[in-house]
Amino acid sequence: MTMPLMKNVYGLTRRRLLGGVGAGLALSLLPRAAHAADDLDDLIREQMAVAQIPGLAVGLARDGEVAFARSYGFADLEQRRPVTPDTMFHIASITKTVTATAVMMLVDAGRIELDQRVAPYLDFTIAGEQAATITFRHLLMHTAGISEEVYYQTDFRTHGADASLTIDQLLRDYLAPGGRYTGTGNVKTVPGTHWAYSNIGYGLLGYLAGRIAGQDMRVFTRDHIFRPLGMRHTAWTIADTPADLAVTPYDLVDQAVEPVPPVGFPDWSAGMMRASIRDLTQFVAMVANGGVAGDVRVLSSAHAAEMLTMQTPEGLSPWLSGQGLAWQQSSLGGVPSANHWGGDPGVFTMAYLDPAQRKGVVLLSNLSATGESRDALKSIAAKVFEAN
Structure with missing residues (x-):
């Protein structure tokens, strides 16, 4: 279940990884990256040791291209299988940036407008007096007024496999009148007036994009984003992720690392994507370069820029300065930097953009978020921007 990541990070106590096997994953146990060591390599290895991160991949995007994609540590500790640039990590909530790109492509194509109400495009009604005023922009900016209190009280996840509950059934159960989790309605504030991070909102966007495009959004993104950009190691499901490329997710239990099963959840457009560092860095290269990578234009420059235009809606979380x-x-x-983080059991990810310099950095790890890993990944991201 993809959650507002910082809820998971700031409240964590200091814990050590691999306490039962030598008090941690020592630097000497980390396989070196397949390129000449440099200051960045040294920093990454040091930060991994401090934060006790089993496996990490780092990518730099520059001028619409992948400048580098580096890999460190282990995709699976028991098998001693190293991370490679083709290893597919669960990117968690960074998925939302792909979903938003698909929606903006439909705006580019003239199929919808950002400030149109979404109700005419749905085959069910959203309960609540204010729900009919929800627009695409509201959903994209987490200002649709959808409360996720019930969402976080209910475990919609399937452990070890993709979810059996479909996205449309989840949305009907949560939003439609008479739905299993609807109650008197889960739209609690007037749309457009208050910020509240919403996985259900991005589930709804994925469902809407599919209806408007006339095909499942996962197929749409495969055909119109992944293939044109050469993203060959990207998947929307656990089942479509080759076992030899999948990372094992890890959590901290009683000061020791423990493998945890991957999780599947029905609101896949909020956080289910798997991607290699090469692939996700290629996507970020496109975003940071005004919607174009190489000779492939995914978004118009105007709409690519609009995605990165920040506002400060009421209720914006204190760790953010813009949405x-x-x-x-x-x-x-x-x-101040445009970014998105992702976190789920056994995964912690970050992507940062510097559109003024047409640069971006991506970091993917296979350990649940901790305070130490947050600091480590931010230090690495800052170093990449500084040195490149």
């Missing part, structure tokens, strides 16, 4: 269309803004090395 765009999926992309958010917070400080990196003292500089």
